[in-house]
Amino acid sequence: MRKKSRLSFARRPLSRSRAAPILPRPIIALCCLFCILFFLSHSFSTTDEGQRAKDSFTEDWRQARAGYSYSFPRDHASHEPYRIEWWYYTGNLTARDGRRFGYQLTFFRTGVVPNPKNPSRWAVRDLYMAHFAISDIDRESFHSFERLSRAGVGWAGADSAAYRVWNGNWEAKLDGQAHLLAARDAGFALELRLAPSKPEVIHGQNGVSQKGPSEGNASHYYSLTRLASTGKLVVDGVEFDVTGASWMDHEFGTRILELEQFGWDWFSIQLDDGRELMIFQIRRSDGSVDPRSSGTLIDREGRAIHLAFGEFSLSPRDRWTSPASRAAYPTAWTIEAPAHGLSLSVTAAFKDQELRATESTGVTYWEGSIEVSGRAGESGRGYLEMTGYSGESMGAIFQ
Helix, strand or coil: CEEEEEEECCCCCCCCCCCCCCCCHHHHHHHHHHHHHHHHHHCCCCCHHHHHHHHHHHHCCCCCCCCCCCCCCHHHCCCCCCCEEEEEEEEEEEECCCCEEEEEEEEEEEECCCCCCCCCCCCCCEEEEEEEEEEECCCCEEEEEEEEECCCCCCEEECCCCCEEEECCEEEEEECCEEEEEEEECCEEEEEEEEECCCCEECCECCEEECCCCCCCEEEEEEEEEEEEEEEEEECCEEEEEEEEEEEEEEEECCCCCCCEEEEEEEEEEECCCCEEEEEEEEECCCCECCCCEEEEECCCCCEEEECCCCCEEEECCEEECCCCCCEEECEEEEEEHHHCEEEEEEECCCCCEEEECCCCCEEEEEEEEEEEECCCCEEEEEEEECCCCCCCHHHHCC
């Protein structure tokens, strides 16, 4: 059973004129944002001149380059000089009666104009999008919601001084070292406190996660790989006290992907023996796997081991076809990292965990809870994200 994705706008109460009817503010906002996105997506042609214009646009933003020095908690906050940024929270939770849930709460910031000439608060420098989903594992029911907004008068934003990101009443912020999450929509809600069990893990090499052959096609990327999680979920109006483990990803850059990079398969795995694994492969439009694919294995003490392309393999097994999008997603995988003694079997907690965010990011993708077992007796849980299976090229979107 699936609950349809729902779009919400953070806004103040509407006013109406007696003289003539006006469009409600959400419709006006959507029209304006559509025009902005259309311009950004279509104003540059595929000619050399168009590519030069696009390069000039991205050069107005800072590029992710090697040698970046991380500092926490500073780097939890927003990085406004970069064009693209997201904060990703996923986790597996259990209620007191043993009922199992997964969740996702994600905030996106996409730069439109780095230095707007108009000083008005209504000038659109960034767009803010957010996705919220709950996987009711035992009932195989998936519920997702999405939001699209501009900053306006505090409707949405990402603080660059102290970590707080929000979109309406969806929010993530710090309380000491703990991360506080809150989201509510249409009878579904979460309110969680996440306490880090390990320090931040930097992915890639020399401060940068390289995604393409050009120097700027990269991101700064780190994770909190094991967050002890407590709080409440509301599912179909019923409240549950829950505990479990969460994962936080934060990534920022400007160009990130090449045009030929069609999609990716990304895994975050928390093994019961105290280790974690982040691993991803980028799929190219010709069906090959990009050599910039990589991963990170985190040992029990929190030490990170970089996994380069060629040191691991991801092999899809079973596929499930979405009745809504007709995308065929691999919902079972084998992960091999022989040098580290890993041979893992990954299966979806249930198959229909597709998020169709057609009214915010414009991307349909699979993001859901997974169960993990290993040849050496390992067990664990995690999350899997798969993009580019429903026809949208992620490389084109990130241009």
